Amino acid sequence: MDTAFTEHRTREPAGGLATIVDDFSADQRAFRNVSWGKAMMWIFLLSDTFIFGTFLIGYMAARMSTTEPWPNASEVFALEIAGRHLPLILIAIMTFVLISSSGTMAMAVNCGYRRQRRATAALLVATAILGATFVGMQAFEWTKLIGEGVRPWGNPWGAAQFGSAFFMITGFHGTHVTIGVIFLLAIARKVIRGDFDHGRPGFFTGRRGRYEAVEIMGLYWHFVDLVWVFIFAFFYLW
Amino acid sequence: MADIPLDRVAETATTEVEDLALRHPHGWVTRYVFSQDAKTIAIQYTATALAVGFVALFLSWLMRLQLGFPGTFAFIDAAAYYQIITMHGMMMIVYVLTAVLLGGFGNYLIPLMVGARDMVFPFANMLSYWFYLLAVIILLASFFAPGGPTGAGWTLYPPQAILSGTPGQESGIILMLVSLIVFIAGFTMGGLNYVVTVLQGRTRGMTLMRMPLTVWGIFTASVMALLAFPALFVACVMLLFDKLLGTSFFMPSLVELGSRLEYGGGSPILFQHLFWFFGHPEVYIVALPAFGIVSDLIATHARRNIFGYRMMVWAILAIGALSFIVWAHHMYVSGMNPWFGFFFATTTLIIAVPTAIKVYNWILTLWRGDIHLTVPMLFALGFIVTFVNGGLSGLFLGNVVVDVPLSDTMFVVAHFHMVMGIAPVLVIFGAIYHWYPKVTGRMMNDALGKLHFWVTFVGTYAIFFPMHYLGLLGVPRRYHEMGEASFFPPSAQMLNAYITIVALVVGAAQLVFLFNLLWSIRHGREAGGNPWRATSLEWQTPQTPPPHGNWGKERPTVYRWAYDYNVPGVAQDFIPQNMPPEAVALGPRLATGGVP
Ligand code: HEM
Numbered sequence: 001m002d003t004a005f006t007e008h009r010t011r012e013p014a015g016g017l018a019t020i021v022d023d024f025s026a027d028q029r030a031f032r033n034v035s036w037g038k039a040m041m042w043i044f045l046l047s048d049t050f051i052f053g054t055f056l057i058g059y060m061a062a063r064m065s066t067t068e069p070w071p072n073a074s075e076v077f078a079l080e081i082a083g084r085h086l087p088l089i090l091i092a093i094m095t096f097v098l099i100s101s102s103g104t105m106a107m108a109v110n111c112g113y114r115r116q117r118r119a120t121a122a123l124l125v126a127t128a129i130l131g132a133t134f135v136g137m138q139a140f141e142w143t144k145l146i147g148e149g150v151r152p153w154g155n156p157w158g159a160a161q162f163g164s165a166f167f168m169i170t171g172f173h174g175t176h177v178t179i180g181v182i183f184l185l186a187i188a189r190k191v192i193r194g195d196f197d198h199g200r201p202g203f204f205t206g207r208r209g210r211y212e213a214v215e216i217m218g219l220y221w222h223f224v225d226l227v228w229v230f231i232f233a234f235f236y237l238w
Numbered sequence: 239m240a241d242i243p244l245d246r247v248a249e250t251a252t253t254e255v256e257d258l259a260l261r262h263p264h265g266w267v268t269r270y271v272f273s274q275d276a277k278t279i280a281i282q283y284t285a286t287a288l289a290v291g292f293v294a295l296f297l298s299w300l301m302r303l304q305l306g307f308p309g310t311f312a313f314i315d316a317a318a319y320y321q322i323i324t325m326h327g328m329m330m331i332v333y334v335l336t337a338v339l340l341g342g343f344g345n346y347l348i349p350l351m352v353g354a355r356d357m358v359f360p361f362a363n364m365l366s367y368w369f370y371l372l373a374v375i376i377l378l379a380s381f382f383a384p385g386g387p388t389g390a391g392w393t394l395y396p397p398q399a400i401l402s403g404t405p406g407q408e409s410g411i412i413l414m415l416v417s418l419i420v421f422i423a424g425f426t427m428g429g430l431n432y433v434v435t436v437l438q439g440r441t442r443g444m445t446l447m448r449m450p451l452t453v454w455g456i457f458t459a460s461v462m463a464l465l466a467f468p469a470l471f472v473a474c475v476m477l478l479f480d481k482l483l484g485t486s487f488f489m490p491s492l493v494e495l496g497s498r499l500e501y502g503g504g505s506p507i508l509f510q511h512l513f514w515f516f517g518h519p520e521v522y523i524v525a526l527p528a529f530g531i532v533s534d535l536i537a538t539h540a541r542r543n544i545f546g547y548r549m550m551v552w553a554i555l556a557i558g559a560l561s562f563i564v565w566a567h568h569m570y571v572s573g574m575n576p577w578f579g580f581f582f583a584t585t586t587l588i589i590a591v592p593t594a595i596k597v598y599n600w601i602l603t604l605w606r607g608d609i610h611l612t613v614p615m616l617f618a619l620g621f622i623v624t625f626v627n628g629g630l631s632g633l634f635l636g637n638v639v640v641d642v643p644l645s646d647t648m649f650v651v652a653h654f655h656m657v658m659g660i661a662p663v664l665v666i667f668g669a670i671y672h673w674y675p676k677v678t679g680r681m682m683n684d685a686l687g688k689l690h691f692w693v694t695f696v697g698t699y700a701i702f703f704p705m706h707y708l709g710l711l712g713v714p715r716r717y718h719e720m721g722e723a724s725f726f727p728p729s730a731q732m733l734n735a736y737i738t739i740v741a742l743v744v745g746a747a748q749l750v751f752l753f754n755l756l757w758s759i760r761h762g763r764e765a766g767g768n769p770w771r772a773t774s775l776e777w778q779t780p781q782t783p784p785p786h787g788n789w790g791k792e793r794p795t796v797y798r799w800a801y802d803y804n805v806p807g808v809a810q811d812f813i814p815q816n817m818p819p820e821a822v823a824l825g826p827r828l829a830t831g832g833v834p
């Protein structure tokens with residue numbers, strides 16, 4: 001009787017797949033050196049990936065099923081600068097700005113772990129400024145397109161879904177960047193106040209502050225950056 | 239088996255996981271209203287969801303009255319009928335079942351069963367409930383909005399969902415979409431908590447492979463929900479834009495009442511794909527926690543270890559993974575490419591394999607068990623029968639050629655009520671009877687519980703079984719009356735009247751449950767800490783009901799899995815998970831083997 005029970009309890013460490021399962025399912029935590037906050041951010045980002053993924057798939061499906069021609073992105077997003085016609089120039093600059101902000105973010109994480117309070121805060125603020133610049137340029141781009149007659153429900157050049165998908169996807173991404181900027185500033189404030197040096201409890205959560213918060217913020221920020229790369233590829237280059 | 243060897247993992251003796259800094263309540267408001275204690279949040283979730291459940295039940299009465307006695311109730315015209323089925327369906331699936339099983343049971347059981355003090359981020363957990371409540375309020379507000387709630391069907395298919403022929407298109411559909419978006423935001427905060435608590439917040443000795451299956455079920459369902467709700471979120475946002483901004487994501491060119499609409503070029507099928515990419519996993523988001531809970535109820539009340547524990551875990555994970563690649567079996571008649579139908583029929587039938595494994599394991603657990611027909615056990619057994627029944631009609635509907643004539647008939651209504659309506663509801667009842675003593679310290683009344691079970695169990699069969707037959711006759715679903723189609727025999731209408739009467743009785747029986755639930759808080763029999771003599775950690779708390787922080791000074795250490803019932807050579811008929819091996823009394827079985 002109860003062979004399942006006996007087997008379960010006295011099983012010798014087996015090789016292969018069973019060992020992997022045992023290691024992974026081990027005592028207390030599945031990921032040994034990952035804190036709660038970091039695990040939560042990773043899983044949130046996984047979920048958010050599905051949101052952006054679905055948005056992009058929805059856009060592609062709409063683009064393929066619409067009956068009218070799709071406007072030429074490189075022409076729509078061109079600018080005249082000093083008499084020269086430059087396709088996609090604004091988007092290129094925006095992309096550059098956002099990628100640079102990932103650089104400053106990475107440096108902020110690094111300084112955080114060295115407990116360089118001022119440098120961390122400065123780099124976080126720099127990241128926030130670059131992020132805000134990105135959002136600003138996006139606002140400029142929206143204004144320009146709206147001025148040219150692009151609306152969510154139609155545009156002068158072809159399929160109405162062009163404007164719909166453009167405003168929806170860049171808007172949703174821009175919201176992510178904006179939220180990121182707000183959190184960057186909040187964390188910069190905590191850093192400069194020394195919350196993470198003294199482990200001051202958070203106002204809402206009551207948890208002691210740690211420099212790891214900077215890294216978790218960084219995960220989010222790099223994710224938002226990465227998503228932009230996909231939006232850039234699928235919306236502007238296709 | 240005289241000695242009880244330790245698993246090698248149990249030797250990690252340090253508390254590696256930080257004990258959570260808890261925010262203790264300072265007054266009435268932080269204790270009972272804005273509480274950060276997962277157990278309080280669980281009760282708030284459950285109470286709210288049960289309230290919504292009673293509204294949805296009341297709506298089912300209205301539908302049944304109309305179907306049974308068409309024309310008698312003048313206020314239920316075709317439009318009102320659509321609104322009622324839509325609200326009934328959406329409420330039951332999202333706002334009742336998902337909320338109770340994940341928000342309610344997840345919050346109560348996960349921290350206790352894995353030996354944690356609370357969820358890992360109690361503040362986010364609290365926000366999760368308040369978002370849920372807001373979503374419920376928005377949803378209920380649509381009853382009072384101009385034009386009433388939406389009548390689009392719970393599937394909300396465009397184009398009709400937002401066109402002017404559909405009741406509730408003025409504001410009901412907008413409120414519905416907004417409410418769903420808020421619900422998803424709120425669920426995400428809770429779901430992240432459940433997942434991280436299970437992965438990273440367990441107590442010493444609690445490996446994943448020692449967790450009770452309840453935790454496995456809720457955990458897997460939460461992961462699935464975090465991956466499936468995004469599709470619904472996106473679909474809702476896009477549909478909202480189609481409605482409010484005049485975009486055409488889902489809207490083709492149309493002529494309505496003789497005039498051409500502004501829409502054009504969108505794809506209604508895209509919505510169906512997005513909706514069912516959420517909708518099918520949703521079935522298992524509801525079913526997997528129910529599977530887990532049933533496994534534990536059966537093991538406890540049959541005093542047997544669960545048969546094939548590891549297989550059960552793998553089956554849960556396999557079902558979770560497979561359920562993401564079957565969604566288009568809801569779309570056989572949508573006009574999608576027939577090859578898709580072939581693919582999705584195949585994957586659908588494959589899911590039956592891990593599901594059948596689970597059913598066999600339940601039966602084998604019961605086999606020669608010391609079965610105690612307590613109220614929770616009755617509900618668990620009722621679940622197995624009902625679920626198998628619904629699963630079998632699911633095999634019919636999973637095959638394209640069989641589904642096409644049955645699609646949109648009462649057969650489908652019968653199928654999904656069996657498999658994801660009644661079956662999980664039976665588990666929810668069973669679980670409430672089972673864990674109520676932990677929550678309140680008192681037992682629920684047994685006689686009333688048995689009455690509730692038998693009326694509900696027999697009654698729901700009496701309601702839904704004949705619907706299969708009506709479906710085979712061709713009676714369509716979502717019709718407010720059958721009309722005078724010549725191929726319905728007159729007895730079909732008699733059958734409808736009979737179903738309605740049973741539905742009224744079953745609905746009334748739920749009031750018995752409600753009474754029992756409230757009455758027992760003060761007047762139930764004192765339960766003690768572990769009335770069912772169960773092994774899992776929630777029954778081993780130093781106090782009942784457990785206080786904030788659950789465990790007093792020290793968190794428990796776990797030495798074994800959750801299914802040590804009737805271990806040969808051991809005096810007691812169960813060994814709690816946290817009983818040190820040296821404390822286990824050996825010798826002949828004590829006379830008090832069973833459940834009081
Ligand atoms: C005794 C309890 C219940 C009764 C009497 C009942 C009755 C009904 C009836 C008469 C319909 C409409 C059929 C039609 O004309 O198409 C319906 C639809 C539905 N019910 Fe129930 N129901 C009950 C419980 C539940 C539960 C627990 C669930 C949870 C999953 C549920 C989910 C649904 C759904 C999703 C629909 C489809 C709505 C639609 O077509 O948009 N019901 N129910």
Ligand SMILES: [Cu+2]
Binds near residue numbers: 565567
């Ligand atoms: Cu399905």
